[in-house]
Amino acid sequence: MYMTQCLQRTLQQNPQHLATIFGVRRQTYRQFGERVACLAGALQTLGMAAGDRVGMLALNSDRYLEYIMGVWWGGGVLNPVNIRWSVPEIVYSLDDCATGILIVDEHFAALVEGIRKTARHAPRFIYAGEGGVPAGMLGYEQLIAQAAAVEDAGRGGEDLACIMYTGGTTGFPKGVMQSHWNLWSACMPRMVDMPPLRDGRLLHVAPLFHVAGMARALIQFMAGETHVLVSGFEAGEVLRVIEREKVTETLLVPTMIFALLAHPDFELHDLGSLKRLTYGASPSAGEMVEQVLARLPDIELSHSYGLTEACPVVSSNLPCNHTPAARKSGLSRSVGRGGLGVNVKIVDPQGREVPRNTVGEIIVRGPNIMQGYWNKPEETARALRNGWLYTGDGGYMDEQGYLFIVDRLKDMIVSGGENVYSAEVENALVRHPAVAQAAVIGIPHAQWGEAVHAVVVLKPGAQADAEQLRLYCREFIAGYKCPKSIEFRNELPLSAAGKVLKRELRR
Template sequence: MQLTQALTRAVQIRHRHTATLYNDRSRTWAEVGERVPRLAAGLRAMGLKAGERLAVLALNSDNYIELLFAAAWADLVLVPLNTRWAVPENIYSLRDAECAGLVLDDAFAEQAPALLDGHAMAHVVHMGDAPTPAGMTGSEALIARSAPMPDACGRDDALCGIYYTGGTTGSPKGVMLSHRNFVAASINWIATLHFTDQTRYLHSAGLFHLAGASPAFALTMAGGTHVCLPKFDALLAFQAIERHRVNYVLFVPTMINMMLNHPDFERHDLSSVRYCEYGASPIPDAVLAAAIEKLPGWEFIQGYGMTETAALTVSLPWRFHFDGEHGPHKRKAAGRASYGVDVRIVDAEGQEVPRGMPGEIAVRGAQVMLGYWKRPEDTAAVLRDGWMHTGDGAWMDEAGFIYIVDRVKDMIISGGENIYSREVENAVHAHPAVRECAVIGIPDEKWGEAVLAVVALKAGHAVTEQELIAHCRMLIASYKCPRRVAFCEALPLSGAGKIMKNVLRAPYWEGKKRAVN
């Protein structure tokens, strides 16, 4: 299995058809098939060697789609950087992965000096439509001056990409994904989510994230058409769907809610959409009901997965959103195991629990990661006896439907983004007035969950809620920062001296059926 097989197949069977649409630019699969080997050759000619890590910090574009495959073609390991992270967070990923090259687009080119401060890197590529800044090499110049190179792609369990996730220990972890992971995930995606060569898919989720990259690989394998938005914006999504007759979209629940409540919602023709996958966080019942009512031609499919499993592992097809063969509708379920993966609910010893009993979701299959980059202990903690232990608590019914009820690991999901409380706590604790801090997720109608910091101050010190939030914004991405701060004299401790977050959460989740929103 090698990732570039997806591209060569698309070029072979769909060469005259549209591959990518971005702003006013359109490229066929034949054009993409010509550009990718040239870009790969240009990257190698710069001095990048097989197996070296190439970071990219860019918004979604047709060029980013090509880079995903050019890196693989050149046998480089791509390291996508998070466009929503603060500079220090991306510096950490660059250095941790020991990246030998960096690709920046127009939106992030000005960050180059800060990102490279103290990090010697000779290979910096500008991938955009603006003039290439001094000290960088333009990607279009690389393509223009390079002859296409033979496919040097790795295969099977060779490392293909490192995707960083928020870390429970205060720093992100690099998830190592192989060619086998991505190919298996693509086949699964096509089988489960109905991608075909007629699919016109809107990329609104960031390509740095598996919710963006995984469908990009799968859609290429299917030979469909990529319609790229730089990033999600409700009005831009309306316009792209209407203009390009998009028939497939993926939105996190927060995006769906924003669209439904946008003042221009009724002014655009969204009837071309056939399928909408939603995921990354549970969708509120009221939002899903409103979407079904206001978008009667859309079929909604829920997807559950994680970076460590190359995204999709569980799905809830459209028909189970209503009463049917399994009785009352299953809208509250995450779904059932998708193709090519085993999913079960296990206890602390890794033994499967009886149906209906709560436990932890464990996943096995060709999509499961190789491990965490340079973190053997963390890898061993989650990969046990061939199973990936997800950290998500759930139960399974007799028909195999999985219902997520809590998180085993201490994580908050706000607006579809994973936020680890330890990261936020580290930022809060860095303020000189803070003595103790615990960060929890509380219900929020707009974001699903909001970050709440519960803080005890040092004697004789004072700080306001807004001052603490502003302090955090200097250290971590804004979406991770507390939206609220609650002050107390002391945090509740267990007999072992651990902060009892369950006690802090209880008042906010009282009356809720599950401890995630």
């Protein structure tokens, strides 16, 4: 299987069908396919060979979808860059996998000079934004206009399709290697569980650099249906686009859903076209489900659990488990059952399966599981053992195979749908000359689900306040990872082995 096959199929069978809607721009699949083939040709002219990495640092747009398909059409590998990263984090990912070309829109053009100056081997920069092309960059539209269309390279199967960087417990991002077969195998079970809507219009709100947003885009391509895009989440704009473009489904995180429900104009918009809402990237929110169904009683709700290493879906909790009876029984709090082809087990620290309703670590096996971490054999060996992916997430399974998440065994914080790894934040804090020790945990937050909280021990005689440390952290990590609250202590609780007892900090 190769991921451009779905585009080939639609170009053959339904080329006049609407492919993308972004603001005032609309294009059919024929137009989209022509641009993809020309973009592939332009990238090859710039030196992209089979298996070479091409990055994109941009907000959602129709051009982002062209990037995804265009790189694959030309035989390359995607490196979608996290738009919330600082320049050092971006440069690390580009250098780590030798990304030779980086496509940037107007929202991130100001970062180009910093990337150029600090990267070991600066990529070639393509400007895919609005307005004039900045000095030192190539123009996206000019490249497409001047390039000759090329044939689909047809790379597929176990060929590498994407390197998607995710946070690491060592403080450095890890490049998750996803093959064409991995991505195809992740999308198909979801399509079996939730068959695509006929003439469906999917609204992309979740960022396309994120595995959930990209996977949902791939399913829409496989269905040959229409993509509607907004550059980012703004509640009023999302409501207007749903009404104007007759959107049939979307994927949102709970913080976005709460914002939509709380918007003063919610009742003023006709949302009758919206048939499905998938929520994920955060633990299931019972109160949110009740609020959504009270306001949109006919909508189909589903919840997905997954991770980048599973490309991403492990399990899905379908609309049948969001009925009044299922909510009363507690099934709506589950993250569903493993998809077709995906094996899920709950194991103890020795890797032995535990009895049902017993908490342990969730492990997963299937054709959707990543090939490994780019250039990190030791971390790959820790994550992939005997064919199983050890997720580091804690949960239990009931007698019917429904999976319930109870904790994250890794020290990961989910804030507003974004993963924050405590080690990254701790590493930034202890760089400060006044800080002797730091421990970071997640604490409950009404809006974001969890907030990043730091406990800091200062060096003897040193001084620093919370605001100084927050500003300092922003030099090294993205703003959403920086502590929202900081407390100072004389010492941290330690185990006999000298490890920080984070359970005591949480308590």
